[in-house]
Amino acid sequence: MFKKPFAVKKNTNQRNSDSRKLFNRLKEEIDAESNIDKKGQVAQVKLTNFDGNQMNVYTIDKVPQLFEFSESGNIYPTVFYMWNNPKAFPVLVCHYPVLSYLENGADLMLPGVIRSETFQLPTFRKGVPVAIAFHCTETGTVCGPSAIGCSLMSSDEMVACGFKGKGxxxxxxxxxxxxxxxxKGFPPSYSVASWNTYGEETDESDEDEEEFEEKQDREESVGVPPKPTVNEIEEEIIPEEPMENLLTRCFLAGLKYRFTRNMLPMDVGQFYTQCVLACVPDGRKLDMKKTHFKKFATFLEEINDLGDEWIIKIVPSKQKKGADVVGDVNFSNKLFRDFEVSDECTVDKAPEDKSKFEAPVISEYFAITEPTLRLFPKFSKGDLMSAKEIREMVTSYVNENKLAAGKSVRLDPILCSITRIKSDTAPWADLMKAIHGRMTATWHIRWADGRELVRKISPPLVEFKIENRAGNKKVTLINGLAMFGIDIRTICHQIQTGVATSVTSQWEVAGVEGPQVLVQGNQIHFVVDLLIKSYGIDKKFMKGTELAVKKKK
Structure with missing residues (x-):
């Protein structure tokens, strides 16, 4: 359904009443409360998929959570919803290799479903949403759920048919x-024991909460005043800081400790995210809608009126129509000079366990294709073989058919059709290169936490790019770090302290898988050394290293 790109026709924020209807509808669907942020901004995205079908996707704080084909039909969860609510919908557990077939567009065939006392079959009707998780026998973990679908038969019908056919x-x-x-991101992994017991404690807490609410209703009905909770007592003792004060403190801290003049001109939204929000104290949340400004642009207009002189100038962007940028900053402003840090986060903190990083194991294989099947009769199409195994099998074939001719091989009709070499003989190196070229290059990635991924055609790469920004200033763009399991916050802190320069990261970048890291200046030499020495990443999995500044002889 979503294998091919879709077109977004409309993206509108929902009113509170519409959001409540959506959550009530979801509660009726799963008959339970969801682990979902109901105070987040809910938006309805109307889109048309590649086949022309129209549907609605509901996002919360820009994260897709639910989707539907009509407002009267089923409401389906996304993988992001299921990662926070693994058992909200019925879940079928399958063998891990099944995931690759589903990613290629196949429906779930029932023989791939695990049926045992460990993974019991849930009860569900025909035509209802069903989630699919995957069990890896090598690591003994359950990954996901990583797929969502509609049941083509009920659970009883699946048992009656002996788990055959499309389910x-x-x-x-x-x-x-x-x-x-x-x-984006990766699905969570659970041990088998934690997967089977997931949700039991939640159910008990939900029952206690319902009993507490019923007790409150009975007390209110007989006129007994409700007892204040612990949170209410704390709120009476410690008054909460006005949101306007928190916004002003974070603005001045970001301007003083996270912003430099060489960042000009800087997009206003980027400034708010990277400078203001980054300074919010631990345990606090800055909500612009709870201020009387309502919008950050309004705050920027009023902040200049607080002192005798302006502090920040906002001008229209020359590159992007309708966008504003920070044009200039008055660092001599009295409000700026008199500001002192209290509990604002002026420097990103790196996780304590950054030295415990374990690089993923990346193994290179070749997948058997239709033309090469005749060389490997004991294997099936799609099976993976290493270069060593291929050479052993080809050597055995050459010896059995007496095709060896010194350092060359005589080509019989089978080898000619596979390699497409026009001569009668070929050197061993050319023969193996031609056979590899007729197979599909595949990379098997296994992370330290047990997650596995099979990637075809192109290997996982850390890609470096150099771009020129305003004033002919160079920046280094780094893509693909998340594929290697590298924590973005940690490596940004390491680069920032290692070369004493500004480092930022951003997620939603077109054509980039995972977050993109932006470093001021050409810092490829330092980052390459860091990846090799601290993270154990082989240089063959790096692209664009030739763009580094040439070292002087």
Missing amino acids: VQVLHVFRDELWSFGP
């Missing part, structure tokens, strides 16, 4: 276009 029509799967529309 679930897959609508949405990990790494499809709907996943790319959100913050």
Whole structure:
């Protein structure tokens, strides 16, 4: 359903009444409360997929959570919703290799579903949303859920047919276009024991909460005043700081400690995210809607009136129509000079366990294709073989058919059709290169936490790019770090302290998988050394290293 790109026709924020209707509808669907931020901004995205079908996707704080084909039909969860609510909908557990078939557009065939006492079959009707998780036998973990679909038969019908045939029509799967529309990321992993016991404690707490609410209702009905909770007592003792004060403190802290003049001109939205929000104290949340400004642009207009002189100038962007940029900053402003830090976060903190990084194991294989099947009769199409295994099999074939001719090989009709070499003989190196070229290059990635990924055609790469910004200033763009399991916050802190320069990261960049890191100046030499020495990443998995500044002899 979302394997091919879709077109967004409309993206509008929902009113509170519409959001409540959506949450009530979801509660009726799953008959339980969801682990979902109901105070977040809910938006309805109307889109048309590649086949011309229209549907609605509901996002919360720009993260896709639910989707539907009509307002009267089923409401389906996304993988992002299921990662926070793994058992909100019925979940079928399958063998891990099944995921690759679903990613290629196949529906779920019932023989791939695990049926055992460990993974019991949930009860569900025909035509209802069903989630699919995957069990990796090598690591003993359950990953996901990573696919969403509609049941083509009930659970009783699946048992009656002996788990044969097509069981679930897959609508949405990990790494499809709907996943790319959100913050991306990887599915969580659980041990088998924690997967089977997941949600039991939550159910008990929900029952206690319902009993507490019923007790409150009974007390209110007989006129007993409700007892103040612990949070209410704390609120009476410690008054909460006005949101306007928190906004002003974070603005001045970001301007003083996170902003430099060489960043000019800087997009206003980028300034708000990277400078203001980054200074919010731990445990606090800055909500612009709870201020009387309502919009950050209004705050910027009024902040200049607080002192005798202006502090920040906002001008229209010359590159992007309708956007504003920070044009200039008055660092001599009295409000700026008199500001002193209290609990604002002026420097990003790196996680304590940054030295415990374990690089993923990346193994290179070749997948057997239709033309090469005749060379490997004991294998099937799509099976993975290493270069060593291929050479052993080809050597055995050459010896059995007496095709060896010194350092060359005589080509029989089978080898001629596979390699497409026109001569009668070929050197061993040319023969193996031709056979590899007729197979599909594949890379198997396994992370330290047990997650596995099979990637075809192109290997995982850390890609470096150099771009010129305003004033002919060079910046280094780094893509692909998330594929290697590298924590973005940690490596940004390491680069920032290592070369004493500004480092930022941003997620929603077109054509980039995962977050993109932006470093002021050409810092490729330092980052390459950091990846090799601290993270154990082989240089063959790096692209664009030739763009580094040439070292003087």
